[in-house]
Structure formats: structure tokens, C-alpha cells
Amino acid sequence: MSLTVDQILALAPDASALSAAKKVGTPASWSGLGRSAGALWGECKGRATYQVRVDLSDFATRCSCPSRKFPCKHALGLLLLSASHPAAVPEGSTPAWVEEWLGKRSAAAARRDEKKAERAEVPVDAAAQARRAEKRLERVMEGLDALELWLRDLVRNGLAGLEAQGPKPFETQAARMVDAQAPGIASRLRRLAQLPGSRSDWPQRLLGELGRLALLVHAYRRGDALGPELLADVRQLLGFTVPQEEVAAQGERVADDWLVLGQWVDDEERVQVQRSWLRGVSTGRSALLLQFSAAGTPFPEAFVPGTHFEAELAFYPGALPLRALVRERRSDAKGWSGSLPGAPDVEAFLAEVAVSTARLPWLERLPCSLRSVATVRHEAQGWCVVDGKGTTLPLLGDSHWRLLALSGGAPVDVSGEWDGERLRVLGAVIDGRYEVLWGTER
Amino acid sequence: MKGLVELALLGTGRGADGDARTGTRVDALVAAATVESAEWRLLLAAGAEAVYRQAGIPPFTSVAPPAPARSETRPACSPRAAAALREVLREHRELLPQALERLAQMGQRLAPALLPEVLALKSLELRDALVPVLGERGVWLAEQNSEWAWVLARAQDDTAERARRWEEGHAAERLAALRREREVSPGRARSWLEGVWKQEKADQRATFLEALEVGLKPTDEPFLEGALDDRSQAVRAAASALLGRLPESRLARRMRERVDALMSFTPPATTDGSLWGVVKARLHGESPAGVLHVEPPASLPREWERDGITARPRQGLGERAHWLVELVARVAPSQFEERFGATPAQLVRAAAASEWSLALALGWSQSVVASPSPGWAEPLWDFWLEAPAALTQVEGAPASFYLHALLAHMPEARAEERALQLLERAGPRPVSLHAVVKALPGPWSPGTAERYLKALARRLAGTAADAFAWQASLDPAALALPLASIPHALALIEDAEPARLEHGWARALHTFESTLRLRQRLHEEIAP
Structure with missing residues (x-):
């Protein structure tokens, strides 16, 4: 399949790689260009000549250049070239150097699977593990007690005073939570640091968030009463991680044709967090694939918005299993066409929000895809999407301008993520074709 | 809660x-x-x-669904054209005017995805070029955002709308409205300006007054004459310059009388053109170009000052020379031809030999750049090229300025020829190649393009000392080379092996190449 320019832009590790890629994305820089059903290749003339390959099944790339960026400018350039000058990249038989790499990739994947299976079978020193776990449990419990005291002090002294104190109190408390081995709480606190004074309804919002934090502490202490799924959620929210091997081995597995509904990257403390929202075409299941990148390193896998692939996902444990990992890919990624699988109207989606929130009260985001909604300005809510019944859902950010431009006011299918208050539109189907809606700034 | x-x-x-x-x-x-x-x-x-x-977030109901955009009358550009246009928008803004023009010529419109970006453009010239290619979708989208209301204003180009912009707009919009109204109804536009004259700040008054150059007519004279008594020096100078361009104005007549009083011309003795005539002229020490006698006043007369001639010279020019410049600039060059019975070439040559050569050339050059004066641009350009550098050390570097500014006032072929002379010349030049090349309107004639590329090839082959000057000419050349010459240019870049060149050539040629390729792509992708 071929990607649109927007989809390629989404693969770039940063803006400078992208502009460098555009420079090599012209036929003159290339020789030996070709494509097959599964791959793209070509030789790029720079200071030296580099061999560039792209595996079209998952958009993994390989280039002989020494760049540490990934995909490098040559690989992005090749993708851009195949999008802008398709005739320059003709169908051809796969050269040996490409064949070899593709072969190595599938062999490596097989080996990885084997290793995972082995690791799952390795006997662990159960006693030592239990001791470590107990130690951590103690520290977390102590940390939560300290947190409770701090929260109670805040309420006793009044939240109004926070506006003048800046982010400091939250940061101090967050650092304590890191020491107490509850990093999940720490990052929640850091997110609250900028809230006082930032918007007119900050007291209500801050109180709500502090309240949820209190609920989390309360819930963890009464873990026995929660049931195993919700307890798993609470533990993850505090910052207990579930190893990927464990998820792959024991997590709930769902095989389906998975559509990448949309993607968003958040910058958090020198780490970029990428969220890819998936929807199973036949099961209707939603899934969240998280990937992390520190200091400009690449996200390990490419999930391109508006493509779909058959795969078996394994879900992390929880009362509302959303986060998942790809256990096994079973087909190449293909471009999506036609309408999006999703809620028929806003009310149906809000009902889904209610059910999901009831199952997981600390729910932060939910994927959303809505059929046939128009874009409209609402006096009280600002920009919204509106369904055929006239029900609106407020929007986040400024992607509504592109949505309006592309739709011309006509109802279209949109996808995005719901943050509890507003919908951030990430994609839309225009004339049967998926369009990425974020990324105008990239 | x-x-x-x-x-x-x-x-x-x-x-x-x-x-x-x-x-x-x-x-x-x-x-x-x-x-x-x-x-x-x-x-x-x-x-x-x-x-x-x-x-339990409650569903809200909307007031009313929006009326969808009207259906389009022209086709959208292809997705590949849209991708090329996006590159133009993000990295090659300089190509935008060409791209929009091409789109308009092909009867196409911008792909909808590009609309939010182009609607946010601030340049007034670009906005004018955008209106025809926005399509119904663009107009509809602009209706949704008050910051994009300029589209609706432009689509609705009538006096009432212009009057609104004149009254409510910001400075640039007001100026644009005034100039546009001058094209349609000069008298009404002038009365707009008269209406607010007393309230405006001095620099605004001067700027708006200069707008009267559009559709300048004898009926503007009373207003301009009044402005000669303005408190602001800038306003007086602007009014005076405009009056100088109205040959029948009282000011222009006064200026002509002053020229008559202090300038005279002795034509060349050899009016019959015979060999004997030339020899006789030489024997009598006469110039074959004729002689200009000039005697500027020793002090600035009060009436001159009232007519907008400033007392203080700019740096590098003596007081008397300055007054002469100001005077000459307010008399149409054709008046000199008429009065002295000589061609522009003769007069410029005679001026070059005179003590007041710089002042005369400056005055005439100012006139030529301000209003069309056929036949003058070329001899004046030659003057500036040949004038010794020591002579033209005046504030604002007139030689380098007029050597490109005058090109725009010559017939195209002549301008190209002169620019090429400069390009092919070795050694230091009194003007930047960037400015010269930029002054030539594109697309160039095939012959000019080939000569430019040949000269470029020679520079690439040798170790030119003027590498930077040449590199600076690549940017404007990339915009103006005709499409048919692009393959030649690309072949030349390839042969040059940019990586082996020094002095920044690699980078300069890379930009040159990417601009040219993008132009080719735009041409191919924006097609019927």
C-alpha cells in the first residue's frame, strides 16, 4: 500500500529529520529504485551511497547510513518519493540485499517469540521476589500515608493558597512519591502542578483530581474488596508495572483485523509518549498501544493512522482492558477505506463513556469514533461535532479547522480520543479515504 | 458541588x-x-x-446544524498537486505566487486540506492571488472564522466594502482600499482622504497622500497644493513630488521656469553628422554630445522651500547639488528633451561631462523610477554603471540601487541584455547580482536563460572570486528561469558535482535544484 504524505509525516522522529527527508525525497538522489508487494528499496546518493529498504508490512526501515535517527532521512525520503513520484519507484524483483534483510527480520521475530516463551518458563527465585515485593509494598504504604496527610493539610488550609505558590508543592510531593516507589501517583501530581490559576474553573477541577487521588489511595488500602481486575488497574495506576512478557503470556488475547483509529504524541519530562488507538473491525474492541521514546530515539514500531492489519493483541489486566501489545502480526498493514467502525451517534458514545467510567473510575482517555458528524460552533461549548439528532460533543485543540475544510460542513466519520471533557479529533474519513487530522504543525 | x-x-x-x-x-x-x-x-x-x-456528562443539543458549503464550480487540484503545494507553503513560500497563478490559469482550486494554512496568510498580495483559487469551500470556511473575513471582503469588491475598510480597517487595509478606490473613482478616493485629513498622524498623511499617485489627475492639484503648507516635511515632500508629475500644475510650471533660469544646453556642433563637422567640433573643443551649463542657486530661495524642496542635503551631496536633484526630479524628463531639443542619450552624456553630473543623474533617475519616461532608463543605467565609484558615494548607494531599479523601466529584452553584461563581466561590480537578477521579470527569454546558465557553468568550472555574488543570484534565477531551461539547469548542477565544490556552492546549488524541481513538479501536477 502507499501512505499519504501526512501518514509519512507521522513516522518522522522529529522535524529536522523530516525536512532532511524532503531534500532527499527527489528522484535525482536515487538509483536502483523499486518496489514489490511487501517492500520498497533504493540506493540514495549522499556523501556515500546508502542502501535503503522499507518493509511495507509494518513500515520498519533499514538503511546502511550511520544515522542514529530512525527512520533515517533516507528511509523517510524513500517513502515520500514513493508517495509523490510513484512512477519513479517501479515494480521490480527484489534485489538480494533487500531479500536478505526481510529474511533476517522474520527470523529475528521468530527468535524473539521463542525467547519470550523461554523467559516465561524460566523458574524464578520466588522467595527473593516475594521479599522485594514486600519491601516495596511497605514503602508504597508509607508513601500513601504521607500523601494522605499532605492532601488533608491542603484541604484544611484551603486550596486558594495554591495559586500563589506555583508548581513547587506538587513537585516536592511528586518527588516523594518517586522515592516511595509510586511513580504513577508522582506523574499525576506533576500534571496538576500547572492547574492552579490556569483557568477559571481550576478549583473545581483541581478538587476533582485530588479527590480521585484520594479515591485511589482509599481503594488501594482496601484492595481485597476490589476484585482482581480493578485491583490490577489500581496497582498500575500507582506505578506497579506489568512486564510485557507476562502480558504476552497471560494477558487476554484478541485476534482481529485492527484499524489504527488515530495517534497522538505527548511530551512528558524528556520522554515522548505515543498513543495509538486501535479498533477491532469484527470484535469492536478498543485497544491502546503505548510506545515511549527518550531523547529522540525512535518509537519501536510504526503504527500508521488509517491503516489496518490482522494481529493478535494481548491486553494488560484490568477492569476495562484497553492497553495492549501486539503479540503477533498476521498480515501487512493496508490502507483503510470506507466508513469507520464506531458509535452511530453521540448519545451512544456517551453511554459507552458512562459504562467505561463505571468500570474504571480513574479512566483518563477513551478512543472515540463517530459516524456521520458535522462540525459546528456551539455558543457555550465552542467548536463541536454534531450528529444527525443534533447532539453535540465538544472538541479539543484546533483540528476543527482542517476538519471543517475537508468536510465542508457535510457529515463525516471522525475518530479521536476523549479526555473526559472534550474530543481531540485525530482522523476523519473524507470521500472514503482516511485523513490524518493532527500534525498540521509538523 | x-x-x-x-x-x-x-x-x-x-x-x-x-x-x-x-x-x-x-x-x-x-x-x-x-x-x-x-x-x-x-x-x-x-x-x-x-x-x-x-x-454522566449530559448530551448538549446544538442550535442549528451549519449550512454546508455550496457545490464547487471548478475542480480541486490533484492530491499530488496538493502535496507539492504544501511543500511550497511550508518551505518554498517564494514559489507561492507562481503556484497560485498556475492554479488559477488551469481553472482549478486549492485542495480543501490546504485551506486553513492559506487563509492564515497575512500578505495582501498573496491574498489577492488566493481569492480566485479558494473555491466555494474556501469562502465558506472563511465565513466560519472572523480572522479570515478578508476573503469575504475581497470577494465583495465594491465601493461600499472599500469605504468600510477605509473607515474601520488597520493601516495596511486602509491604504489598499484607498489605492483600489483611486483606480475606480479617483475623485471619491481623494474626498475620503480630505475627509479625515485633519485627524490623521503626519506619517499616515504622507503614506495616504502618496497613494494619490494612482490615477493622478489635474483635478488633484488644489488638494495637493494645499498639502504643500502642511506642518510635516514628509507630507510636503510627497505633495510636491506628485505635483511635479502633473505637467500642467502650477508647481510644475514654477519648476520648469527654474530649470530654464539655471540650465542651458549647447547642442553638438555637428548636427549634420558630417566628418568635417566632427573635426570642427573637436578643433573648437566642443563635445560631440553637447554641453549642459548648470548653475544652481547659491542659497535656497524661500519659494523653492515652500514647493517642498528640502534644505538639508543627504550625506555625500553638497547643498547646491541637493537642491538641483530636488528640482530636476520635479520636472518630467520629457520636458528636458523638449526644451533642449535633444535625446535622452545626448542629455545624459552631456550631463556626465558636467560638473553636476551626479545631481542631474540622480534627479532624472528619481523621475524615471517614479513615472514612465521612455528612452531614459537605458542611458541613465549606462551612466550609473560607468560612473566612478568615488562619485557615487552618496547615502543610499544610488549606483547599486539604480542599476537594478532602472532595469524594470526598460523594454524587457534590453533589460535582460544589460543584466547579462553585468553577469558576464569579471571583477567587482557596483551592484549585487542578486538585485540585478531579481529585477528581471520572469520567465526569461530562452536566449537569456541560456546565457545565464552558460555564465554559471563557467563560474562552476573555474575558481571564481565572486562565488558568493553568484550564489546570491541563484535564488531569484530559480524563480525566473523558463520551464524549458530547467532540464539544462539540472544537468549543469549534476555535472558540477556539488559535493566537490567549495565556497558554499554545495548548499546554494542544492537550494537552487530543489526550487527548480518543485517548479517542475508544480507545472506537471497542476495540469488540465
């Missing part, structure tokens, strides 16, 4: 007693929990209430 928030803001410790109640079903849950601390109970209640609110 407000009760909870108020309680928490104030602090439970400040005597604000009260039980934490949300007024929802959450209260029952909180009551059932065994929690001793009032603060902790308040927090749990607030948390539960937040969850309750998030889960």
Missing part, C-alpha cells in the same frame, strides 16, 4: 464548618464509608463526584 469547592478553597480549618455534601447520590456512598477525618471525607466525596460527573 459548589458547596464542596467553596469549602475546599477556603479550608476546613478556617472555621468553615459543614459536612461535605455534593447533593448527588454520591453523598450516600460517602456516608456509608467509615472515614474519620472530615478533610479526607471531603476529598473522597469530591473524587466520587468528579467520576459521577464524567460518567
